[in-house]
Amino acid sequence: MxxxxxxxxxxxxxxxxxxxxxxxxxxxxxxxxxxxxxxxxxxxxxxxxxxxxxxxxxxxxxxxxxxxxxxxxxxxxxxxxxxxxxxxxxxxxxxxxxxxxxxxxxxxxxxxxxxxxxxxxxxxxxxxxxxxxxxxxxxxxxxxxxxxxxxxxxxxxxxxxxxxxxxxxxxxxxxTEGNFPYVTYVTNGKVKDYGIKDANNMGAAMAPAAVDTIKQHFMDTGRTPDDYDLIATGDLGKIGRKITAELIKDYGYNMDNIYIDCGEEIYDAEKQGVNAGGSGCGCSAVVACGYIYKNLLSGNIKKALLISTGALMSPTASYQGESIPGIAHAVAIEFGGDKNE
The missing domain is CATH 3.40.47.40 (Stage V sporulation protein AD)
Structure with a gap:
C-alpha cells in the first residue's frame, strides 16, 4: 500500500x-x-x-x-x-x-x-x-x-x-499498542533560505521553512487549521511566530486562534529577560513531550500539529559569509477522535 x-x-x-x-x-x-x-x-x-x-x-x-x-x-x-x-x-x-x-x-x-x-x-x-x-x-x-x-x-x-x-x-x-496519543501524518520539509545572515535573528531565518511545511501539510492532507485544536511551531520565538502567522495567510490559511510557538510559551519573556523567547532542540522537545502530550492525555487537546523548526547553520559556514538555511518537519498527533464530534 x-x-x-x-x-x-x-x-x-x-x-x-x-x-x-x-x-x-x-x-x-x-x-x-x-x-x-x-x-x-x-x-x-x-x-x-x-x-x-x-x-x-x-x-x-x-x-x-x-x-x-x-x-x-x-x-x-x-x-x-x-x-x-x-x-x-x-x-x-x-x-x-x-x-x-x-x-x-x-x-x-x-x-x-x-x-x-x-x-x-x-x-x-x-x-x-x-x-x-x-x-x-x-x-x-x-x-x-x-x-x-x-x-x-x-x-x-x-x-x-x-x-x-x-x-x-x-x-x-x-x-504499536495501547490507548495513547497516536501519530497520523508526517510531513517532512524542504530546506528554505531567504538570505538571513544574522545568527541572532533565528526566528526570521526559520519562519519561511515553517510556512512552507505547514502549507504543504494542508495541501497534501486536505486539512485546514480548523481540523486542529493546536498548531505549535518549534522555536521561532515571538518574532518568527508573527512572521509565520502572517505569511501563511497568503496561502489562505488563518491559524491565529490555535497557533502557538514553543519558544514563546516556555518563558515569560519580560520577567525572565529572554528577549524574543526560547530556541534550541530542547525547546520543542520539552513542550511537545510535556505540555502538548499531557494535554492530549487529559483530553484538553484532541488534534495537534507539531512543526519543529531548525536553522541548519554552523560557525564554519557563518565565518564564510553564508546565509542561514531553515528546515521544518511536521507531525500530526491525535487522541480521542474528531474534535468536532
Whole structure:
C-alpha cells in the first residue's frame, strides 16, 4: 500500500502510539509558565558534571532511560533510538547512545530534531520494522552559546531579536499498542533560505521553512487549521511566530486562534529577560513531550500539529559569509477522535 499523500506527507494507517514521554529542564525553564508540565527541573545547570557539554549528555541519557521505564519496557525492548542535538558531531546523542543498549540512528536537524526523530520513529513502527522506537533530542544554553555565538565569559549584549537556548531534553517512546496519543501524518520539509545572515535573528531565518511545511501539510492532507485544536511551531520565538502567522495567510490559511510557538510559551519573556523567547532542540522537545502530550492525555487537546523548526547553520559556514538555511518537519498527533464530534 502506498502511504504517501501529496508531495511531502505520509499517512500512518496503523497509528503508532506515543506510549510515554519524559522531560527534564534547567532552572530557568523551571521558573517559566510551563513549569508544571515538566517531569524534572534541575537546580544546577551543570547537573553535577564538570562541563556543560557533559551536562547536556546527562540530560539526554536521563530522559531516554526515564521514558523507557515509564513505558514499562527495558532497553532490549527498544528496536531503534533516534536522536540528535546541536553540538558538533551530535556528541550529546552519541555519548548518551554509548550508555544504552539500543541500535542508534543519529540525526542532525538542528532545532527541528524533535519532530524529525518523532516522525521517523513513527514511520519505522508503522512500516513494521520496529515494535518500539525512541525519539529524543536535547540542547543546553551554555554549550550552544559558546559553540554558535560567543564565550559566556564575554557577557555579550543580546539584541531584541535574540532567543535563549533552552536547557532541556525530551524523549518519547513510540509503540504499536495501547490507548495513547497516536501519530497520523508526517510531513517532512524542504530546506528554505531567504538570505538571513544574522545568527541572532533565528526566528526570521526559520519562519519561511515553517510556512512552507505547514502549507504543504494542508495541501497534501486536505486539512485546514480548523481540523486542529493546536498548531505549535518549534522555536521561532515571538518574532518568527508573527512572521509565520502572517505569511501563511497568503496561502489562505488563518491559524491565529490555535497557533502557538514553543519558544514563546516556555518563558515569560519580560520577567525572565529572554528577549524574543526560547530556541534550541530542547525547546520543542520539552513542550511537545510535556505540555502538548499531557494535554492530549487529559483530553484538553484532541488534534495537534507539531512543526519543529531548525536553522541548519554552523560557525564554519557563518565565518564564510553564508546565509542561514531553515528546515521544518511536521507531525500530526491525535487522541480521542474528531474534535468536532
Amino acid at each position: 502506498n502511504k504517501r499523500v501529496g508531495n511531502q506527507t505520509v499517512r500512518l494507517e496503523s497509528k503508532p502510539r506515543i506510549i510515554s514521554t519524559a522531560t527534564i529542564v534547567g532552572p530557568k525553564e523551571g521558573e517559566g509558565p510551563l513549569r508544571d508540565y515538566f517531569d524534572t527541573i534541575l537546580q544546577d545547570d551543570l547537573n553535577g558534571e564538570d562541563s556543560y557539554e557533559k551536562a547536556e549528555k546527562s540530560l539526554l541519557y536521563s530522559v531516554i532511560t526515564a521514558a523507557i521505564k515509564k513505558a514499562n519496557l527495558k532497553e532490549q525492548d527498544i528496536n531503534y533510538l533516534f536522536s540528535g542535538d546541536l553540538l558538533n558531531q551530535i556528541i550529546s546523542s552519541n555519548y548518551a547512545a554509548r550508555d544504552v543498549d539500543i541500535p542508534f540512528i543519529g540525526l542532525y536537524g538542528a532545532c527541528s530534531t524533535m519532530a524529525e526523530s518523532l516522525g521517523l520513529a513513527s514511520m519505522i513502527v508503522d512500516g513494521g520494522f520496529a515494535n518500539h522506537a525512541v525519539a529524543s533530542t536535547s540542547s543546553h544554553f551554555s554549550s550552544a552559546e559558546r559553540q554558535f555565538r560567543a564565550p559566556l565569559e564575554m557577557g555579550s549584549q543580546r539584541p531584541p531579536c535574540a532567543q535563549w537556548t533552552v536547557t532541556g531534553s525530551g524523549a518519547a517512546v513510540v509503540g
